[in-house]
Structure formats: C-alpha cells, structure tokens
Amino acid sequence: MRQAQGTPPAAIGLGLILIGALGLIVIDAAAGKSPLLPPSPSMSKWLMGLGSTLEYHLFLICLLIFTGAYAGLVAYSRRVAPRVAIALICVLTAMVMVAPVLISTDVFSYIAYAKMVGHGINPYVHGPVAIFNDPIYKYVGGDWLTATTAYGPLYTLISLAAAPFGLIASVWVMKAEALISIAATLAFTWRCCRQLGINPVPGLIVVGANPLWLIYGFGGAHNDLVMMAFVMGAVTLMLDRKEASAGVTVIAGTFVKATAVALLPFMLVSRRSPRLLIGAAAAAVVGVGLGYAFFGAHGADLFEVLSRDSSYVSSDGFPTIFAHFLGKPGIFPIDHTLLKGLLALIVLYLLWRTWRGYSWIAASGWALLAIAATSPWLLAWYTLWGLPLGIVSRERRLVIAVLALQALYIVHQLSPLFSVAAVKV
C-alpha cells in the first residue's frame, strides 16, 4: 500500500486511461461484426450488449489514446510502484483475455493445424482445406486455406492441446497458451532485470503494456508470444551461467518459430562455450528427430518454411512503404534479394560487434529488429521481438528504435482517419 502511494497520480491516471481505451475496444469488439474482427465463433457473450460494433475510426482513436497513455506511462515508469505496475499489467492482460479474437485469423490456422494432426493429416504437407468438414475450417483466413504450417514441430505439438476440444474451447486453449507465454516472458524479463541490477518495473511496463503486444499480439493469440517466452527463457539461463540449458531453450524456441534461431550465433560468439554448443546441437538433433518422427521430412525442415515465407509481401512492410516512396508500385523479386543481402550485412556487423565485446543480448535484439524492419511480410507482432532484449541489455537505443518502429507501424494504420472513404461506404 505504501508502494502504491509512491506512484505519481499522473501515472495512475495514465494507467486508468489505458484501461479505459482498451475496455472500449474489448466491449465493442464483443458486439461482433466489425471489420477489425475476423469471422469468429461467438466467444465473449457475457460482454455482448454493453457496446456497439467496433468501427475502424473508434478503434484507431482508442489505439492512439492507448499509445499516448502508454508513452506517458513509460516516461513515468521508474516512479511506478512494482505492485501498481503488476496490477495494471494483470488488468490489461485479463481484459484482452476475455475479448474475442482481434484483427487476425492466425489463431484459427493454429487450431486447424492441430486438428489436422488429430485427423491424422500432416500439416506440413497439406493446408487446412484438407479438413474442410471440420467446424474450424470456415474461420481460417482465405489466404491460408491451402498453406501448410509455417511453424516449428514443437509448436504444432504444443498446440495439440487444443485439438480434442470443440470450436470455442479450442480458441480458449490457444488464448490460455498465449497468456501463459506472456506471464513467462514478463517473469523472465523481470528476473533478468533483477539479476543485472536494473529496476524491473520500467521493463514490465514497456513490454507488458505495449499496445502492439497486447492488442495485436495477445489479441490474436499469436505464437510469437510462445517463441518470446523461449527466447527470454534462454536469456535467463545464459545469465544464470546454464549454457547447455540455454542452448536447448533457444533451439526449442526455434522449433516453435524459426526466427528464434537469430539469438544462437550471438550467444556462441559471445560465450564460446562448448556446453552451449553441445546443448544447442543436441536440442537440434532431438527437434529434427521429433519433427521427422511425427511429420516426416517436411516437419524437420525449418528452412523450407523460411524460404517460402520470405517471398510474401504485406502492405505494412517497411520495404513496401519505402518502395511506394520511391514511386514504385511495390517490391519485386530483386528487392527481396537486396533485402536479404542488407540483413546479412547487418547481422555480420552485429556479430563483429559482439566479438569485440558488445552485449550479445542487445545484438540479438538488433538482429530481430532488423529482421522485422527488412521483412517485406511485416505483421504488428513481429515488431515485439526485440523489445524485452532491449530492456534486459540496457541498450536504450534499441528500446527507442523498437518503440519508434512500432509508432511508425501505428501511424501507417491511420489512413482511414483522414479518408472520406470510411465515412461514406
């Protein structure tokens, strides 16, 4: 109670604004039939009737208010009492937990892949169209009906937890999985901060109250949250000098989503530890073996998926935005090659810096940020990857860079606010 009294009233006010703005989004989302909601089974019936349909304008205004309050709270974060910060993050996270699935259909793809395994169909060979009679099928995004899973075999096995359940229960299982991942990531971030003598409260607020983390990442129950739990678990183990376990954990994260492998070269260059190498190699052998045993050769080949996904293009990707700025209609195959070359140069520079004593955690965070920034296929939750690493490494420039990239992403969403189109149609 004494700690709570130490929190500046302005910070408490900003926290209440966060709760209010998010509450409006959640309550209106529960009313259904919004362009921001994917077709979804009715999940939040107890909230229905409290709000009206979530319109694009209202969502964007709430997102802006939330982001503004978040920026203010981050500025105050050193003076916020730990209990207040924890309570705020718990409330915000609980609000998104009870909301319907927001913005993305990906969670229905995750469930569909799990149910395919339940039906004895290999999701690394067939797309969700193979189970078109299953009730989940009609909720899978139109672009992904024939797409095989892009995720690692460990994630496919984890998501099997949702397979035995009915439609709505399976979505709740996936949301619970994302919730546990959030709790784990924040707990690991907190522990790393404590171990390094950093005040953990700013880190908790910067990550846990982040608008893209909460509304886009957790709102869609994205598996990037599961990957981040493994990533921060690996960082924690490295700080505990448990290199073998850290190697196992980072590879386990890679078998959730291949992006996590970006940490490994920086860990190896920094520590040059045989235990780390042996742990990672053993985990890779086990992971590939498991993938092969359950899903055949396609399940063991993470790089096939990376190669496929790197050819996708989204309108929110910074390369696409930059191409428009240069007067081009979009990006072309040669641009993909140039971007890969640029990313390789950045990673090589970061490896050299790590070799010469730069923080491997910060270098990993920069690498993850560079992957997101140079990816033609950018989704909001990709911008989260570097954030906890920036906090733990005490690299202020990385935290600012991630938040700036997120701010630009949000600004890029705002065109409906300035257009007559959304008003008239």
Place this chain on the structure above:
Amino acid sequence: MSANAGHTERGPSRWPALERRLAALPAWLRPREAEDDADRAHTERSGGRRRRIETIVLLLVAATLCVAVVYDVTRQVKVSDRLTADIETWRHTTGISDEEIAVEQDLASYSTVDTACGNLIESKEKVSERLCLMLKGPVVGGRREVVGGFYLPPYLPLGPHDRYGCFGSTVSEHFCPWAPPPGLPSGVPKNYHGKE
C-alpha cells in the same frame, strides 16, 4: 542505460584450447569480454566515435522511414477517396444503390483507371448480371469521369472472355469479343454522358 552490458552478461569462457588460440590473434581481431576492455582511453575514443556514427545512421534511417510512412499514408488516403468516388459514380450513373460494388484497380500498368462492378438487381437472394464502369481522372464533386463500361453475365467473375455490351472507351480497346447474349441487359446506363 548503456549498451556496454557485456561484463554482467558474460561468464568465463569454457573452451581453453580455443581461447589460447584466440589470444594469439592480433589485438584488433581478438575477441573482447566487454567493449571497455583493453586500452581504455583508445577504446573510449574509438567506441564513442563508432557509437556516434551508429546513432547518426539510425537517425537517418528513422527519418527516412518517417517521411516514407507519412507519404504512404497520404497515398492511401488518396486511393481510398478515389475508390469511394468510384463507388459513388457507379451508383449515380446507374441509379442503383447496390451495396456490393467491387472496385478493381489497374494493377497491370498501375494507372488510376479503376473498374467498378455492381449488380443490376438489388437483391441479395437473386444472382444478377453485373455492370462494370471504367473510371478515370480526378475526383470532382465526389465522383469521377466514366469513360466506358461493359456487362458481365451472372455467375462469372471479371473475365475478359465474358464481357459484352461494351460502350465508350472499351469499344475501341476491344474489351468485348462477342455480341451481347440474347435476353441479357446491355446498353448505356441512364446517367452515362460519355461517348458511346
């Protein structure tokens, strides 16, 4: 906050044979445990300069991305307003307030000539023939100029072989390979004032 969190993150290296070999490397190539190891004065000088250069590069990238994002938002607003004007023009030209008008942009040559197609019968239950209008030019009074158009039979997507009843610019561009099928609507829409 400092980027130089190396000391607290690192443990002792545990591969002595490798470390002995690495220690034999020239100083500029040797791995460091932290950025402020070795010659402190020299490192602070070069490290500070490198950090400044990195920060300047980051700021330049950020400034470029800021300008590009603002430009793209402006571009999106213009495209949205143009597509809204296309829909409004279709409704005005036909006198039909169909809610399911689809507008296709010219993604082949990236011109601003759009094709707006809507149902000729306002009923969600009944499948209808579709009228497509070609629109170009600036938005004036919330609408754009109709330069031509064609019809599509029911059940078919916007395919080049299914077009019939061309009028305006689509005639000279040979958009309609065949004569109108008997019994299907064709002709110029009631508020069309362009060339036939």
